[in-house]
Amino acid sequence: MYVAVKGGERAIDNAHAWLAEERRGDLAVPELTVAQIREQMALAVNRVMAEGSLYDPDLAALAIKQARGDLIEAIFLIRAYRTTLPRFGASLPVDTGAMACDRRVSATFKDAPGGQVLGPTFDYTHRLLDFKLAADGEAGQVAEAAPLHGPTPHIMGFLDRENLIQPEPAGETTPPDLTREPLELPASRALRLQALTRADEGFTLGMAYSTQRGYARNHAFVAELRIGAVAVEMEIPELGFSIEIGEITLTECETVNQFQGSKTQPPQFTRGYGLVFGMTERKAISMALVDRALRWAELGEDNLGAPAQDEEFVLYHCDNIQATGFLEHIKLPHYVDFQSELELIRKLRRDAQQMQEAAE
């Protein structure tokens, strides 16, 4: 029997009104503006753009404010909003080699052309709380030096020239889009990269860490990590040529991994790749490690049964909106389902009791 139950509208309205009041907090404290969040909580904004899969800092900041700082809730709001937008088309692949780098480091080549540029990094800070920020938060003077001109070359290019690294076949086919077609396995690398770039940072980090600890170990070096602005270019049909339609900040991580060679490949280094919206370094490195682990089949490696090698496991569980949607739905009313469970267990207990009585 299916029983429809109505009710709770008043309670829901009142709950949401209270939520709005709690969101505002103490009225004696000035209200946060969206611009303040965008400018001063930039890394939270970046995470929401990356996992919400929509590059729009103002919207991400608004979502964070609305979600009271719950970033997964904010990502949910962005994902919901983006489905309302008409799709004008797809850009040409961004040229990260032409990036205006704020940061560019290599863990493999000390004297890489273009040098080691630290950028505004947390690295080498002592991770001590800075109580000055609680007082005024005024930043000191920032040093400047003669700007470096011209694009910074990709470090992988140097290994590529010596054939020491597995080549990356170009291919001009239209990539699959998991926002348009359901995810099907086995997935191409293009589909895996799309899933990983919008994947939950915590999940991706955990998977990447597991490969470092020995589950499908592939010993990654960060050949290059770069963060900066790239232009986005798109073909405009009414013009008949392509134009730049904007500029976005990206984080790119290229790893170089040990590879013994296989039946078909000579010993050479292999690659993992991470590319993520915004300044999202931990995520980009994690993505590169997981990308590399998932490539075991195409590189002729053994399947060690490690979680990070399991495409189905990784791709079906990396999306925090799918995950939280299914997880959180179990707190919503299941009265009828539970009623039937209750009936069943009572019946089983009755039967068991009767059997016992009969035996006695």
Add this chain to the structure above:
Amino acid sequence: MQATIDSQAARKGWLGLLAKAPAAKLAQLWAAANITPTHHVLRAPEIGAVMVRGRAGAVGAAFNLGEMSVTRASVRLADGTIGHGYVQGRDRTHALHAALIDALMQTDAAGQVDRAILSPLRAAAADRQTARAAKAAATKVDFFTMVRGED
């Protein structure tokens, strides 16, 4: 033929500049330029998304990275010149300004529009880029080798 290529390159240049310009700065320059061309809006400003693509390993096969918000508009001036604007973000006025400037740049008003609007935008964009590049350059590591005293 060469003239077509040059004019296409120039148009590509100003459309890219307008797409990336801060909407508020463009609105301010537009108002100050005091140009009010008679025009017909062919396509009212429309907010949408563009799927941004990357390449596996920076140079390999394309993959879908995620979307960005874009607003577009088209206008026709009284003389029939058509202008298109595609700008980053969700500012409708920004897209209309871009379309109007694109149209005007194809007319005799080009010189005036370039001086009053595009030149200041170009200068501001160059300043922003140089300022970041200068800060980045100051964080470049200078390695030095410690004397090991072996000889």
